[in-house]
Amino acid sequence: MKKFLLFFILLVIGNSAMAQQYKSHTVVKGENVYRIAKRYNTTPEAIYKINPTAKDGIQEGQILAIPVVNDEEYKTHVVEKGDTVFSLSQKYNTTQEAIFILNPEAVNGINLGQILRVGKIEKKEQTALDLGSEEGKDAVLDSLKIIPEEQKIIRFITHKVKRKETLYGIAKKYNITVEDIKKQNKRLYSEQIKKKDKIRIPVFAQETTAVAKPTEIDSISPNSRLTTTTRYIVKPKDTRYGIARRHGITITQLEQLNPTMDPDFPIGMEITVPTTIFVSLKDSIQPGFELYEVKPKETIFGILKRTGISSDSLFNMNPYLREGLKAGMVITIPKDTMAATIPQIGKYLDLGSKLYNFKPKKVAVMLPFSLDTLNFEVIQETEEHLKKKQSLRIALDLYSGILIAVDSAKTKGITTELNVFDTKKNNNTQHIRKILKDHDFEGTDAVIGPLYQNNLETVAAELRKYETPIFSPASRKESNLYDNFFQTRPTNEMLQERIISYVEKDSTDKNIIIIVQQGKKYEEIKEKLKAKFPEAKVAKIEEGNYLYEVHLGKVLVENKPNWVFLESNDVAMLSNVIPLLNAKAESHKITLFTSDKNSAFDDDSVKNEHLSKLHLHYPSFYKEFDEEDEEGNKHVTPFTKKYKAIYGSDPNNWAVRGFDIAYDILMRLGSADDMYHAVSFEGTTQYVENKFNYTKKMLGGYCNDATYIIKFDNDLKLTLID
Structure with missing residues (x-):
């Protein structure tokens, strides 16, 4: 009875959708739907659509109805340990080029468990129809297809291949298709022609046609706009995928429109395409939808999970996705579905409440511990070395914070395989390359470090082939070379832009004053301030970076607030200018700003009482102060408690930074498919003292542009104001 129902369902399907072809397939041991889809050049979703019960799993001997785009089947192979494209070409008596054509993704390498097409299955003619046998069932089901009428071959021509000739050119010469030639020369399915x-060459009784009729185009098109065709000339850098995507069809559909298309896709070749040529993606977006650019390593599963839509809906909106998802693709999705998945705590993202990726995380730490220079047998000598070696102290502090981050993430269900490497010193390219060569970094989710920029660039360059994210924990220098470079510390320019933007928002009716140290180094910030505030007054600075009181008096006014930018790293200049401003604050409303609160501001000759009275505002990439509760008591974070319990002292800024960077990485990896997916979330994360908002740069990788604005308040208190 069940067999009869299957036959009846397929018969109904065959009669109601004459444009679609179907085959039956008997499941063999070890097969899954994905592998079957590979064999018949279709998709798992298409199989599930007409075999809904297959979603619950398939069993050996089960019969499935398979929709086929063309009457072709492929041999498949599951990649095993030791397999290479060359060894598979030998095993299946084909060529590496043929495997690459059938599996374009294999050009980037093959992976264990990957399913590859390794050649076409030649058709066997049915000689008998036995409804009681499996072959009989297949024959009945195959009979539901619409079989095109074969053209009659009246004779053959022998063609001797000349230098630089292609199958496409030969087919065009004899007014037939490449497939017509391959059918009569079977070896050409797996081999390339040679001189x-x-x-x-078959000669047919009548001429073949290669251009699809408008009705055929309608049947393969994803929407009703594709009703006619036009010709398109292939240009430099054009690809089959690019042209298909821009016309809203799949590569298979493009090939159906162009059966004689040269597989080499030469520049200047003419092909048939739908008339919706070069339609602007933005112009074609319907209300309620938006464009989304696919990030590196992003998966269809991840997009479906985040958007909450079905795979059928995603493929209907983006038919070219059936050819595979690639970084840089621009796809259509329902509006506001990608950014709305992560809840916020106040202004910040709460990644901890949206964890779903609990696969163990593989994280490497590369820092200059310089263990080869330490003499652990002499304790006093080791302590002296630690005091003198600043990079070693920073490395140890960062590492101590990272260890607590790993332990804290574990309480959230995120386990971490932490691998630690000693980079020893700066400009240590040879040693670092040896580390990367001697250890397996493929599959590493993130690398924290190295500390120095040159070493960072080396690691980023070497691990770019794996798209491994490299996090710079300390350097402010940008990298414009590597897309896998993540700069965790905002640049000086970002800090400048932050404070300038803050002042600009409220600069109406303010007397802006610019006091900038002399010298080439400070000329850039001076010109930037003058450009942003053209009405600003510039105080005259004497030789030796000295400001006379009379010159300060000329730029101050009494009838409106005076907002003063002070840019200097000269202790002598600060100890001259700040007291003058403090004295003038008795008769004038003065607020002090700087884009760079450097160590000169912390010198003993610069009094904090003056900075407090002038309400100094400055940008910072970390909070720089301890928060207090409503009763004025110091707020102790769980991290600080844990750190003190383990190490017996309060954490310094580097230890806090190590914790914040590592914990943010682990939370992002736990709430996304990978780091590139995680940094696509709109919004900022914040932890103990640092916050993170990674943005993709035009050239290079990602930069954290999240900063604070801090103000010296009354009674020497620091207040976070923005």
Whole structure:
């Protein structure tokens, strides 16, 4: 009875959708739907659509109805340990080029468990129809297809291949298709033609046509706009995928429109495409939808999970996705579905409440511990070395914070395989390359470090092939070379832009004053301030970076607030200018700003009482102060408690930074498919003292542009104001 129902369902399907072809397939041991889809050049979703019960799993001997785009089947192979494209070409008596054509993704390498097409299955003619046998069932089901009428071959021509000739050119010469030639020369399915080859050319009783009719185009198109065709000339850098995407069809559909298309896709070749040529993606977006650019390593599963839509809906909106998802693709999705998945705590993202990726995380730490220079047998010598070696102290502090981050993430269900490497010193390229060569970094989710920029660039360059994210924990220098470079510390320019933007928002009716140290180094910030505030007054600075009181008096006014930018790293200049401003604050409303609160501001000759009275505002990439509760008591974070319990002292800024960077990485990896997916979330994360908002740069990788604005308040208190 069940067999009869299957036959009846397929018969109904065959009669109601004459444009679609179907085959039956008997499941064999070890097969899954994905592998079957590979064999018949279709998709798992298409199989599930007409075999809904297959979603619950398939069993050996089960019969499935398979929709086929063309009447072709492929041999498949599950990649095993030791397999290479070359070894598979030998095993299946084909060529590496043929495997690459059938599996374009294999050009980037093959992976264990990957399913590859390794050649076409030649059709066998049915000689008998036995409804009681499996072959009989297949024959009945195959009979539901619409079989095109075969053209009659009246004779053959022998063609001797000349230098630089292609199958496409030969087919065009004889007004037939490439497939017509391959059918009569079976070896060409797996081999390339060579000079002096002799191939059989069929001569048909009547001329073949290669251009699809408008109705055929409608049947393969994703929407009703594709009703006619036009010709398109292939240009430099054009690809089959690019042209298909821009016309809203799949590569398979493009090939159906162009059966004689040269597989080499040469520049200047003419092909048939739908008339919706070069339609602007933005112009074609319907209300309620938006464009989304696919990030590196992003998966269809991840997009479906985040958007909450079905795979059928995603493929209907983006038919070219059936050819595979690639970084840089621009796809259509329902509006506001990608950014709305992560809840916020106040202004910040709460990644901890949206964890779903609990696969163990593989994280490497690369820092200059310089263990080869330490003499652990002499304690006093080791302590002296630690005091003198600043990079070693920073490395140890960062590492101590990272260890607590790993332990804290574990309480959230995120386990971490932490691998630690000693980079020893700066400009240590040879040693670092040896580390990367001697250890397996493929599959590493993130690398924290190295500390120095040169070493960072080396690691980023070497691990770019794996798209491994490299996090710079300390350097402010940008990298414009590597897309896998993540700068965790905002640049000086970002800090400048932050404070300038803050002042600009409220600069109406303010007397802006610019006091900038002399010298080439400070000329850039001076010109930037003058450009942003053209009405600003510039105080005259004397030789030796000295400001006379009379010159300060000329730029101050009494009838409106005076907002003063002070840019200097000269202790002598600060100890001259700040007291003058403090004295003038008795008769004038003065607020002090700087884009760079450097160590000169912390010198003993610069009094904090003056900075407090002038309400100094400055940008910072970390909070720089301890928060207090409503009763004025110091707020102790769980991290600080844990750190003190383990190490016996309060954490310094580097230890806090190590914790914040590592914990943010682990939370992002736990709430996304990978780091590139995680940094696509809109919004900022914040932890103990640092916050993170990674943005993709035009050239290079990602930069954290999240900063604070801090103000010296009354009674020497620091207040976070923005």
